[in-house]
Amino acid sequence: MDKSYEMYKKFRGDAQAAEVENRLKDAARFNLEAARYLLKAAKASSGRIRETRKRQAGVLVKFADRLEAKAAKSKAAKNTAAGRPDTPVGHLEEPGKSAGSTGSPEAVAEVDLSSATFFPEPKTGITFDDVAGLEEVKREIDRRVVKVREHQKDAAELGLRIGGGMLMYGPPGTGKTMFAKAMAETLDAAFFHVKASEIMSKWVGDAEKNVSKLFEDASKYRLSIIFIDEIEAMLKKRSKLRSTVAERVVNEFLASLDGFSTEEGKRLIFVGATNRPWEIDEAVLRPGRFDNKFHIGLPDLEARRRILELNLEGRAIEDDVDLDALAVQLEGYSGADIRNICDHAAGVTFDIRMKEKSKKKISHKYLLDAIEHIKPSVTGEIVKKFAEWEEIH
Ligand SMILES: Nc1ncnc2c1ncn2[C@@H]1O[C@H](COP(=O)(O)OP(=O)(O)O)[C@@H](O)[C@H]1O
Ligand SMILES: [Mg+2]
Secondary structure: OOHHHHHHHHHHHHHHHHHHOOOHHHHHHHHHHHHHHHHHHHHOOOHHHHHHHHHHHHHHHHHHHHHHHHHHHHHHHHHOOOOOOOOOHHHOOOHHHHOHHHOOHHHHHHHOOOOOOOOOEOOOOOOHHHOOOOHHHHHHHHHHHHHHHHOHHHHHHOOOOOOEEEEEEOOOOOOHHHHHHHHHHHHOOEEEEEEHHHHHHOOOOOHHHHHHHHHHHHOOOOOEEEEEEOHHHOOEOOOOOOOHHHHHHHHHHHHHHHHHHHOOOOOEEEEEEEOOHHHEOHHHHOOOOOOEEEEOOOOOHHHHHHHHHHHHOOOOEOOOOOHHHHHHHOOOOOHHHHHHHHHHHHHHHHHHHHHHOOOOOEOHHHHHHHHHHOOOOOOHHHHHHHHHHHHHO
């Protein structure tokens, strides 16, 4: 590995450390240095690596700008005595995202092909109010995580800490990802959103290194949520077919999970989501590994009404739209289905506007037609499979 690249890594490390300590000005400066060395390293390389390095250097420069701006802002806030020294640094936007489509987290990872670097996602603004239903899960998270975070002194006196692992399982489109995002928002936590398939396929051979690096990167923030989607892809049941790579990944994951759940002061929350929990290795599911397992099922009547309401908010709708009646009709549909139905009805209304040159609004009938047109994406068979799995876990 060339010298410039080593220097890049050193300065990136320094930058991350500075960020953690909220020394934002230093973090900005170190990131600029890192970008400078990365450009040098790009010049010394070729092909895809060269392009990725160049691109990533640009991303780092923008990120440094943001840090600089944030440093100025927090200084101003302190001067007005309104500063919040306790604010986690996690809400800094991820550098990969700041350069638009050219700078994905994957691009960041591609720079060092031996192990990935992970950055938190930018804030989404999604809150628990945007997530319909799932009241029990919300209550449990409020009790076990949000309150404990808010009342750290009481919690510490009683030996309680937040962190540990949770697993959300349920059919697709039921709000698992949304829920995790709302959690990060509510806790003001750095949100590391990773798909298991990315860890497994992009850097084959180094997959287990990616797992440990993910936990390591996340632990640099004051409070982090690691959210791994499609987690079954990473934690497959042992079988003759399972490769040694997969074996090592499961072991590394268990070690990381056990490690952070026992270590004092490290505030990491692990959230896994899956549409196929039955594919997960049983060893991973043993008590103590995931403190909480939540079945995220199809929305009930009230939740369906709320999802309709959320999705029709701000759209031009006729007075005849009867949410209660529609919610009844929507039995068996997922939240994602309901969103599709609203979009479909809006599309139809738009076509009519164009054709009639009118100011047509979305009517009850158009919504009913859309329900007719779009079938539930989750079958009764799948619902049953989840219920059975819930029984035994
Ligand atoms: N409980 C819910 N409340 C509000 N919207 C929902 C809910 N479930 C699903 N949706 C809608 O469906 C979309 C997809 O949900 P998502 O969280 O990605 O599902 P999952 O991760 O379970 O597959 C969301 O962006 C949202 O528009
Ligand atoms: Mg999802």
